[in-house]
Amino acid sequence: VEALTSFKRAIIDDPLLVFSNWNSMDSNPCNWTGISCNNDGGGHVIKLNISYASLKGFIVTELHQLQELQQLILHQNMLIGTLPRKLGMLKKLEVLDLGSNRLTGSIPPEIGNLTNIRKIDLHSNAMSGQLPYEIGNLKRLEDLRLNGNGFSGSIPASNGSSSLMGLCGASQLRVLDLSYNFLVGSIPKCLANVRESYFRANCLQEKDPWQRPRSACSKRKRIHRRTKPTWLLTLEIVTGLVAGSIFVVAVLFTAYQRWRAAVPPNLMPWMIKSGSFNKDYYSSNYFIDPDFLKDASRYSRQELEVACEDFSNIIGSSSPDYVVYKGTLSPGVEIAVSSVCISEENWTGYNEVCFQRDVADLGRMNHQNVGKLLGYCRESSPFTRMLVFDYASNGTLFEHLHDGDGSQLSWTRRMKIAIGIAKGLEYLHTEAVPPFTLPQLDSNCVYLTEDFSPKLVDFDCWKRILTRLRKSSSSSGSMNGTGGKCIIPGSLERWNTDVHGNIRAFGVILLEIISGRTPYRKEEGHIVDWAKEFLESDVLTYMVDPKLKNFRYEDLKVLCQVVKLCIGSSSTSMPALCDILENGVDTSMNADMKAALAWAELQI
Numbered sequence: 279v280e281a282l283t284s285f286k287r288a289i290i291d292d293p294l295l296v297f298s299n300w301n302s303m304d305s306n307p308c309n310w311t312g313i314s315c316n317n318d319g320g321g322h323v324i325k326l327n328i329s330y331a332s333l334k335g336f337i338v339t340e341l342h343q344l345q346e347l348q349q350l351i352l353h354q355n356m357l358i359g360t361l362p363r364k365l366g367m368l369k370k371l372e373v374l375d376l377g378s379n380r381l382t383g384s385i386p387p388e389i390g391n392l393t394n395i396r397k398i399d400l401h402s403n404a405m406s407g408q409l410p411y412e413i414g415n416l417k418r419l420e421d422l423r424l425n426g427n428g429f430s431g432s433i434p435a436s437n438g439s440s441s442l443m444g445l446c447g448a449s450q451l452r453v454l455d456l457s458y459n460f461l462v463g464s465i466p467k468c469l470a471n472v473r474e475s476y477f478r479a480n481c482l483q484e485k486d487p488w489q490r491p492r493s494a495c496s497k498r499k500r501i502h503r504r505t506k507p508t509w510l511l512t513l514e515i516v517t518g519l520v521a522g523s524i525f526v527v528a529v530l531f532t533a534y535q536r537w538r539a540a541v542p543p544n545l546m547p548w549m550i551k552s553g554s555f556n557k558d559y560y561s562s563n564y565f566i567d568p569d570f571l572k573d574a575s576r577y578s579r580q581e582l583e584v585a586c587e588d589f590s591n592i593i594g595s596s597s598p599d600y601v602v603y604k605g606t607l608s609p610g611v612e613i614a615v616s617s618v619c620i621s622e623e624n625w626t627g628y629n630e631v632c633f634q635r636d637v638a639d640l641g642r643m644n645h646q647n648v649g650k651l652l653g654y655c656r657e658s659s660p661f662t663r664m665l666v667f668d669y670a671s672n673g674t675l676f677e678h679l680h681d682g683d684g685s686q687l688s689w690t691r692r693m694k695i696a697i698g699i700a701k702g703l704e705y706l707h708t709e710a711v712p713p714f715t716l717p718q719l720d721s722n723c724v725y726l727t728e729d730f731s732p733k734l735v736d737f738d739c740w741k742r743i744l745t746r747l748r749k750s751s752s753s754s755g756s757m758n759g760t761g762g763k764c765i766i767p768g769s770l771e772r773w774n775t776d777v778h779g780n781i782r783a784f785g786v787i788l789l790e791i792i793s794g795r796t797p798y799r800k801e802e803g804h805i806v807d808w809a810k811e812f813l814e815s816d817v818l819t820y821m822v823d824p825k826l827k828n829f830r831y832e833d834l835k836v837l838c839q840v841v842k843l844c845i846g847s848s849s850t851s852m853p854a855l856c857d858i859l860e861n862g863v864d865t866s867m868n869a870d871m872k873a874a875l876a877w878a879e880l881q882i
Contacts, residue, residue, distance in 0.1 A: 414447025575653030647702030649735030785844025794823030
């Protein structure tokens with residue numbers, strides 16, 4: 279009890295009231311939320327599982343006192359601080375899952391004392407330093423996930439000592455994810471037999487387009503090398519700035535006045551060549567509308583770099599062309615920063631126009647169930663194009679349905695999420711001007727807030743920008759694809775209006791919510807094909823997620839009716855979303871069912 283109450287005291291924010299029944303006066307913690315005990319009558323805690331609870335605080339050293347603990351799972355919270363060294367004393371620990379938090383520091387070498395450990399998940403934190411060779415002592419380790427951190431140095435294989443074999447010593451390893459770090463060197467040959475291994479977005483010596491440039495890792499090393507005390511470095515910088523500020527300001531102001539006289543207004547940055555501008559290029563290419571980006575704020579790269587902890591807190595990427603970081607702006611606003619990962623040489627004027635169009639379109643979105651674009655970053659040195667979104671910190675719908683045990687998603691919460699997604703899509707399709715769709719809508723695009731309200735977020739917008747460019751290039755034979763015409767952002771035709779695709783995808787998401795199944799299973803195929811048998815025979819209860827303790831049959835009938843309308847029509851005859859919801863609620867269902875599900879609050 280003492281170890282658990284110490285952990286509770288180290289939590290400074292518990293928005294979901296997880297600890298409401300943690301009473302320090304109670305000598306038996308086995309009925310506390312998140313606690314499981316063994317069945318031998320001893321009352322020993324064997325499992326501590328509090329995930330997706332948005333806890334803010336620290337992991338305390340006292341947890342090492344839980345000597346019978348087998349599983350420590352604190353996934354998807356907001357825990358900070360370092361990994362306590364004494365956790366290595368938990369000899370019976372089999373699962374250590376601290377993924378998707380804000381932990382810093384290195385992995386302590388004492389991790390090698392967890393001789394019974396089978397899974398270690400520290401992904402999507404802000405940890406750094408070199409990976410310890412002591413990992414090789416974990417002979418039973420099967421699953422190691424360290425992706426999305428700031429680990430550096432080489433992948434530990436063997437240092438010549440029989441007692442420290444690095445990852446080569448973990449002979450049972452089946453899943454290894456080291457992607458999105460700053461590792462250098464080569465991949466040890468002993469890892470070739472690992473069934474699932476991921477190394478992309480490092481600086482490894484591999485012929486792999488997913489690797490970072492080596493300069494990214496060497497630069498990071500220089501950043502973290504401390505050569506002088508901070509106060510002394512600050513004093514030197516301030517002194518130098520004061521000494522030269524008057525002279526520099528005068529020179530820059532004079533140069534700026536001369537540049538303004540020579541360069542016409544609304545000139546794109548890449549039109550400037552060696553201090554002057556190319557008039558031929560200027561006359562036949564791209565202009566900026568000064569008011570086009572008025573609905574979005576502009577952030578500096580330095581501001582976002584600080585917010586995202588030196589861009590080390592990576593939360594995902596489905597393409598080598600972009601990456602998404604998690605960060606916190608002052609005063610405590612959580613953000614997701616989506617950054618393009620191509621060089622300035624490969625970024626053309628047409629890219630820039632498409633980028634501005636997306637900023638303008640996304641900046642106008644204003645709905646509680648649609649992810650809000652807070653702003654953007656556009657700088658030339660170093661080359662930077664970023665989009666800044668409001669971040670829903672409770673993970674994605676996909677993670678809750680398929681990666682965890684589903685215990686957080688009761689039937690009531692699933693209904694709330696379904697209604698929120700419908701509201702968001704209705705806004706995008708019918709209220710946004712012009713109409714807008716998500717090109718790859720699925721449960722990974724649905725982010726959840728702390729109270730499980732859904733937000734539709736379009737992190738894949740870079741795919742549209744770059745795909746549009748490639749299509750234009752191939753059809754025109756030039757990178758600009760303009761045929762010499764002058765292009766402004768507002769004149770581009772729309773390309774993100776696949777309404778029918780969104781409706782069908784909405785039906786698939788509803789099936790995931792009902793059944794808890796992934797969209798595709800190898801043995802059963804696509805979820806739509808699996809569900810048709812039950813939908814057509816009205817044997818609906820067989821579709822319900824077995825993890826649910828209870829559900830309302832009236833609600834289920836309404837959802838299934840909507841699903842059939844979403845997936846049962848061809849693209850040419852598919853009704854609009856508002857018609858589907860209206861038919862599913864008002865025509866096919868009676869008033870009692872409507873009241874039970876509360877679809878009527880859509881007012882469609």
